[in-house]
Amino acid sequence: MAYDFDTPPDGAEELAALLERSGAEFLREGPRFRLRLTSGGCTWQTVCDCRGELVLIYSIHPTPVQQPGPAMELCSQLNGRLEQGSFFLQEGRFVFRTSAPLTERFEAQGRIAAALEYNAAVLSTCWERLAAGAQGLTLTF
Numbered sequence: 001m002a003y004d005f006d007t008p009p010d011g012a013e014e015l016a017a018l019l020e021r022s023g024a025e026f027l028r029e030g031p032r033f034r035l036r037l038t039s040g041g042c043t044w045q046t047v048c049d050c051r052g053e054l055v056l057i058y059s060i061h062p063t064p065v066q067q068p069g070p071a072m073e074l075c076s077q078l079n080g081r082l083e084q085g086s087f088f089l090q091e092g093r094f095v096f097r098t099s100a101p102l103t104e105r106f107e108a109q110g111r112i113a114a115a116l117e118y119n120a121a122v123l124s125t126c127w128e129r130l131a132a133g134a135q136g137l138t139l140t141f
Contacts, residue, residue, distance in 0.1 A: 009108035011050035011100070018109045037116075039124040046119070053102045055112050059123045061094040063134035068092075074133040078126055084118060087126075094130045096123050 012031045019026045019033070026035040031050040036043060037059070049056040065071040068089060075087040075094070085098035100115035102108040123130075132138065 007105060008053050009102040009105045011053060011055040011102055011112070014102065014108040015048055015050060015055055015112055018112055037120050039120050042124050042127045044123060055100040055102065055115065057098045057100065057115055057119045059096045059119050061123065061127070061130045061134065063131050065089060065092050065094065065134045067136040070136055070138070071133050074129065078129070082122065085122065094134065
């Protein structure tokens with residue numbers, strides 16, 4: 001006999017409930033969600049890809065990368081300072097990816113919210129370095 005608390009969480013349903021409760025505007029395409037986030041005057045697109053009990057969060061810096069070599073070096077430098085997640089280049093943009101593994105339904109939305117907050121905090125903290133790196137410039141750490 002299975003109880004509700006024994007049922008594995010569904011990332012897409014938990015994320016949808018969290019976003020609806022928060023009042024955030026989002027577009028849902030099956031297990032994929034698109035939303036715009038803003039922090040400290042910075043605005044970017046975030047894509048969440050839900051895979052059962054795992055929610056992958058991708059935040060995309062809007063400045064196009066002009067020189068991939070130095071930009072990949074910047075990703076490496078930033079990744080060396082992170083506790084979670086990673087930066088990479090995708091389609092000429094910096095992307096920061098984190099994840100929220102969901103183990104229990106009663107804490108699923110809290111884990112997703114924490115992962116979204118961490119993702120946004122890292123992207124906004126690195127914003128100026130990413131903008132400069134996209135243009136081939138270097139800001140010292």
